[in-house]
Amino acid sequence: MTVNYRTIIVEDEALIRRNVSRKFSELGTRFEVIGEARNGQEALQLIEQTVPDLVVTDIQMPVMNGLELAKHLYFAYPQVKIVILSGHHEFEYARQAISYKVEDYLLKPISEDQIRGLLDAMELKLGNVVDSLTHVSAAVEEQRKPEDIAEAVKLYVKQHYMHEISLQDMAGQMHFSVDYLGKCFKKVTGETPLKYMTGLRISEAKRLLVAHQNLDIQSIGKAVGYADSHYFSRIFKNKTGVYPSEYRQQCTERKKALSLDHESHGDLS
DSSP: OOOOEEEEEEOSSHHHHHHHHHHHHHHOTTEEEEEEESSHHHHHHHHHHHOOSEEEEESSOSSSOHHHHHHHHHHHOTTSEEEEEEOGGGHHHHHHGGGGTOOEEEESSOOHHHHHHHHHHHHHHHHHHHHHHHHHHHHHHHHOOHHHHHHHHHHHHHHHTTSOOOHHHHHHHHTOOHHHHHHHHHHHHSSOHHHHHHHHHHHHHHHHHHHOTTSOHHHHHHHTTOSOHHHHHHHHHHHHSSOHHHHHHHHHHHHHHHHHHHHHHHHHO
């Protein structure tokens, strides 16, 4: 199965933005440019809607610069790879981006050789997950151990839960029938692959609800694989007993109560 890596280009200069997008399309057959943005804020809106694999961003931009975008992605979308576009005078800014796990840099003016080298490197990095799954699949073809199959499923889900995936997708990736895959996974874990994925999604949603108060419920739902916010809310309530907004409010109130409790103990001492 051929995997195409979804890419967003973020650059305030239209000519450079179009040029980079064009070169990505021409040189990277496995890289699909699914959107362009003029600044970090526009990019975040696109990212929340599409959850890409790769974001290529300039540093100096109006409204929200590339470092702020990289910081936001580091916390909210850690699975998204980031590449920085920088000029010679921006190198110190680029150095700061290291703390946000930026994968690579493209130094302006950008040449075809630079982009070709970047695409080769990013294809290797993004392909590591697929390669790992392939190796696991090859091993289980020989050994047929349910434990190996369960680990392969967990790996696949952890790397793809933010996208819409089905049991058929997992089975096709690992060359097993849907029934066999489901039986092996349940034998080892006691639950179905889809139940495991739902649990992972809800756990990540809980973390985002508390850690990122600025993200709305719809954005959080999309970040964990639910394009329909109403469906996300129903699933969340089914698993936790409360709606996402209620969970966030409860956590906020609990945090305030703990803070007040600590303050009162401090006054007494």
